[in-house]
Structures are given as C-alpha cells and as structure tokens.
Amino acid sequence: ALTDRLSSVFDRLSGRGVLSEKDIDEALKEVRTALLDADVALPVVRDFIARAREQASGEAVIRSVRPADQVVKITYDGLVEMLGGEGAEGLNLSLNPPTVILMAGLQGSGKTTTAAKLALRLSRERKKVLLASLDTRRPAAMEQLATLAVQAGVDSLPIVAGQSAPDIARRALSSARLQGFDVVILDTAGRTTLDEAMMAEAAEIAAIGQPHETLLVADSLTGQDAVRTARAFHERLPLTGLVLTRADGDGRGGAALSMRAVTGLPIKFLGVSEKIDGLDVFDAARVAGRILGQGDIVALVEKAAQDLDTAKAEAMARRLAKGQFDLDMMADQLAQMKRMGGMEGLMGLLPGVQKVKKQIAEANISDKALDRQAAIISSMTKAERRKPDILQASRKRRIAAGAGVEVAEINRLLKQHRQMADAFKMMSRDGGKGFARMAGMLG
Ligand code: GDP
Ligand code: MG
Structure with missing residues (x-):
C-alpha cells in the first residue's frame, strides 16, 4: 500500500529533522506510482502531483513528526477534492415533468x-x-x-x-x-x-x-x-x-x-x-481510499493527525521534564494555541500553571498577537532560538526589522518566554509527573 511505501521513503530519511524539497519529491514519486497503478491517466496524475507538491512543501509537513502519514493525508484529501468532494449529487429532476x-x-x-x-x-x-x-x-x-x-x-x-x-x-x-x-x-x-x-x-x-x-x-x-x-x-x-x-x-x-x-x-x-x-x-x-489501495484510509488519516499531536506533545513533555524550554518550543506552543482556540484551550490542560495562565491572559493573546510572536521567533537564527540569552541589542534590532515589530515587543516576548520556562522548571521538580499527565491529556 502507498502508506508502507511512503513510510520506507521517510524511514531512510529519519534522523534529519527537516524535510527538503528533494525528500518531498521522493515521496511524491511514490504517490505518482500509486496513481498510475490505479490507472489514473497520465496528464491527470501530473496535474495532481503538482498540486500536492505545493501543499506538501508547506510548513506543517516539513516540521511534522510523521511525514509519511502527512503526505498520505495530503494525497487523500487532494483525491477527495478532485473527485468532487464530500456529499453526493443526486439526479436533477425537472419541476415540470416528465x-x-x-x-x-x-x-x-x-x-x-x-x-x-x-x-x-x-x-x-x-x-x-x-x-x-x-x-x-x-x-x-x-x-x-x-x-x-x-x-x-x-x-x-x-x-x-x-x-x-x-x-x-x-x-x-x-x-x-x-x-x-x-x-x-x-x-x-x-x-x-x-x-x-x-x-x-x-x-x-x-x-x-x-x-x-x-x-x-x-x-x-x-x-x-x-x-x-x-x-x-x-x-x-x-x-x-x-x-x-x-x-x-x-x-x-x-x-x-x-x-x-x-x-x-x-x-x-x-x-x-x-x-x-x-x-x-x-x-x-470511498473511491479515494480505493485509489490509494488502503482498506480504511479515512481512519488512518484521522489517526495520522492525532498521532502527530500526540508525538509532538510527548516530545515536548520529555524536554520540559529536563528543564528545557527554548524559543522553538515556544513557537510550537503558540502555533498549537492558535489551533486550539487560544490560551484557554492549552493551558486549561496543564495542572498547576494558574500563574502563567493569568500572565498570559494579561498579555492579551489574540490570533494577531500570536501571529506576530510567531513572526518574531521565525526571524531569529537557530542559535538565538536555542539560547535567547545571546540576544543583545543589535540582534534584537535585526529581528525587529525582519518581523516588522518594535524592539519592545521582542522584549515582551522574551520576558514571557522566561516566565514560561521558569514555571515549567518548577513543575519539573515533582519528578516530571505533571508532564506525563500533560502528554496524556493532549494525546
Ligand atoms: P450496454 O451495452 O451499455 O447497454 O451494457 P449492458 O447494460 O447491456 O451491460 C453489459 C454487461 O455488463 C451486462 O452483462 C451487465 O450485466 C454488466 N454490468 C453492467 N453494470 C454492471 C456493474 O455495475 N457491475 C457488474 N459486475 N456488471 C455490470
Ligand atoms: Mg444496451
């Protein structure tokens, strides 16, 4: 099945954190073979692959934990859409018979x-x-x-x-x-x-x-x-x-x-x-599942999305338990917050972070603010995201220019990051139990 083939492509690549265009090309080659095996006409396959490539190159897939499943999901969703989407079209009966x-x-x-x-x-x-x-x-x-x-x-x-x-x-x-x-x-x-x-x-x-x-x-x-x-x-x-x-x-x-x-x-x-x-x-x-040669692809696709969240949460919990919380992790948190409908959704799941919760509420977290914070973090170098301590004035000015914000906003973000890191450090003292709970709850 396509999933197995994609998994083996990505297994060969494992160990590298980020997928390149070339990796995606290799995965899409498998999708292409699957479509041709299913007797889809060549021009249609070409068109489909071009669209899937655009989607697969998106940030979500490149940073995802289970890229094989994500590519299957993109392929499956693309097929369903190309086949006319969900919902059936009945016959058009005339109001004026026959x-x-x-x-x-x-x-x-x-x-x-x-x-x-x-x-x-x-x-x-x-x-x-x-x-x-x-x-x-x-x-x-x-x-x-x-x-x-x-x-x-x-x-x-x-x-x-x-x-x-x-x-x-x-x-x-x-x-x-x-x-x-x-x-x-x-x-x-x-x-x-x-x-x-x-x-x-x-x-x-x-x-x-x-x-x-x-x-x-x-x-x-x-x-x-x-x-x-x-x-x-x-x-x-x-x-x-x-x-x-x-x-x-x-x-x-x-x-x-x-x-x-x-x-x-x-x-x-x-x-x-x-x-x-x-x-x-x-x-x-049903037909999309059949083209991909997957018995129950709908369940698989849903599981892929779920696994992704679970795997992320678990990885995060492991690092938090070691007292690690860098700006990359914060960016992940911000993205997740946005998906979960803001701070309430995520923080509500964490035991013992009432204080952080309140501070963040006071920081007025809106989607727009979350987007700006994400922009700030993505304007940093890898080293800066790992070790925010090295952020001196000149670096901050560069980042501010890159993200289109004032330096003051960067300082606010760094302060918030420190507070979150401290709160997480405190929680890790109970032997990481809180984090295990958190991973369980998110998964
Ligand atoms: P026509 O020449 O286009 O009118 O085709 P027919 O309706 O006479 O069908 C040709 C053959 O295909 C017949 O033996 C049908 O029983 C068979 N057939 C038609 N539709 C289906 C189907 O959905 N499944 C199967 N297995 N056979 C079908
Ligand atoms: Mg006939």
Whole structure:
C-alpha cells in the first residue's frame, strides 16, 4: 500500500529533522506510482502531483513528526477534492415533468443495466418511470430492457419494429407526456469504439429529447481509455454527469478520477453489481481510499493527525521534564494555541500553571498577537532560538526589522518566554509527573 511505501521513503530519511524539497519529491514519486497503478491517466496524475507538491512543501509537513502519514493525508484529501468532494449529487429532476434522462456511452459499458437500476431507484422514490430502448442495432437490446423493466416494476415503451432511434425518442416523449410519467429514461445504442455515426445519432437524440440529465455511462475498468471516451462524448453531448459501472470489479478507481478531472462533471452513481439494485450513490471518500489501495484510509488519516499531536506533545513533555524550554518550543506552543482556540484551550490542560495562565491572559493573546510572536521567533537564527540569552541589542534590532515589530515587543516576548520556562522548571521538580499527565491529556 502507498502508506508502507511512503513510510520506507521517510524511514531512510529519519534522523534529519527537516524535510527538503528533494525528500518531498521522493515521496511524491511514490504517490505518482500509486496513481498510475490505479490507472489514473497520465496528464491527470501530473496535474495532481503538482498540486500536492505545493501543499506538501508547506510548513506543517516539513516540521511534522510523521511525514509519511502527512503526505498520505495530503494525497487523500487532494483525491477527495478532485473527485468532487464530500456529499453526493443526486439526479436533477425537472419541476415540470416528465424529466428526460438520456443514457450515453460505449457498447457494453452498462447503459441498459444502469437505466433499469435508475428506474428502480426512482420508482422507490414514488416516481412513475418509463423506460425506452432506442437501440435499433442489437436485435435483443429492446427485449433486454423490457425484461429489466419488469424486474424493476416499471413500464417500458412498447416495441414497434422498424422505427428509427429518433422516431422512438419522439414516441417515448409523447407517451410520457400523455400518460403522466414523472421520468422517461432513453437508453441509446453504443458502439464498441468511438465513431462518428454513434456520436451523430446520440447528438440528434439529445436535440430531440432536450434531456434534463445526460449521463455518460462508463466502465470503471477501462483505465487509460477513460479519458479519450469522456472527452469525445463531452465534446458532442450536453453531458450532466457520469455513472461508472463495474466498481465491483478489480479496478482501482483510477478511471473515476481521470474522467472527473477531464470533464469536470460530477460522478453521480457507481454500478456495483449486475443485479438491478446494484447502484450506489457516488462516494468520493470511498473511491479515494480505493485509489490509494488502503482498506480504511479515512481512519488512518484521522489517526495520522492525532498521532502527530500526540508525538509532538510527548516530545515536548520529555524536554520540559529536563528543564528545557527554548524559543522553538515556544513557537510550537503558540502555533498549537492558535489551533486550539487560544490560551484557554492549552493551558486549561496543564495542572498547576494558574500563574502563567493569568500572565498570559494579561498579555492579551489574540490570533494577531500570536501571529506576530510567531513572526518574531521565525526571524531569529537557530542559535538565538536555542539560547535567547545571546540576544543583545543589535540582534534584537535585526529581528525587529525582519518581523516588522518594535524592539519592545521582542522584549515582551522574551520576558514571557522566561516566565514560561521558569514555571515549567518548577513543575519539573515533582519528578516530571505533571508532564506525563500533560502528554496524556493532549494525546
Ligand atoms: P450496454 O451495452 O451499455 O447497454 O451494457 P449492458 O447494460 O447491456 O451491460 C453489459 C454487461 O455488463 C451486462 O452483462 C451487465 O450485466 C454488466 N454490468 C453492467 N453494470 C454492471 C456493474 O455495475 N457491475 C457488474 N459486475 N456488471 C455490470
Ligand atoms: Mg444496451
């Protein structure tokens, strides 16, 4: 799985505190391989990696304790977003029935099966549905849909021999109108490969039917071909959404990502079996997990975020117990305070620091103040952050200029740091018990 591969990349790098651009490149190479293994189209992979690199280069990852998990998290979040985010897109039903739904796609992609699956789903929502086969090419196609309609418990348009697809479309529409159907689903003929005749016919039917939904049905096992198919149909038809069939197969979900990225269309449903009730509302999180080859990636990602906080808190507690509290640690504290919604959140967890708590409250800690303090600390050299004692007037002036603050503000920060360090030193005298508690509470 991707997580294991990333872990081994980062294990090789362990011992170094900070990740370089090169380290991130190496990690992203693994992400790239995982995406290509999942059959995501190459241009889509490139685009995705470029975005992930931008994110991964952010401060949070570089300073993180478990970079492998963080890169997985960034990748996973990126995939979910690229797949359309959380929350499902249902069908757009017209306020003015009948709603017309047109099924398009290559032969064998699952159009007819999906048409029946949609009919069943809609009839369970108490919609009156008419299924109409416009497939004049395959002799058995019309009977196939009629049989499925019976299974779904919905009506199908009576078969009339010798009619052209556009004529059947017209007949279906007028039947639907006259007989008060809520939804009419037009199932078209496909070809085994993309060709002009099929596209022209589908476009003509779309012009006649003026569909509210034009769904491209595609086999999720098609892999790299998915992009070409999606693009070709998208150019000729007013597509409104995608349905990916055979999500129950061995595919890794790459086609979903490719098609979504190329067309920008929402993936509305996944076909998950041959049976008539085998249609699931699309779930970006599930597919993202599948692309990464991770059984339960959501849990893993949540754990990664938690581990990060725990590991940081534990490392901090160990150092505090030794009486160490430098400005880097203070910067971490400030960042954490900001995340936890200010001083109250963090200090409330620490036993026996009422005095510091009060002082800090008096220092008027706001997000803005926290940002300025972070800016001051990051304008210092490593040596200065380790040993604030060396900060003489000239160094302070340099830092003030760098952070855009007055020297007085630096002095205030140093005083606050001394007070915190003293308080922590005092706490460490009880054998570090307070710190063990603190680590436990934060974790
Ligand atoms: P069409 O040519 O696009 O109309 O494709 P069909 O609807 O006739 O489907 C072709 C074959 O794929 C049939 O044997 C279906 O049972 C099967 N099929 C369709 N959707 C799914 C799916 O989601 N999962 C599985 N396993 N098989 C499917
Ligand atoms: Mg068919």
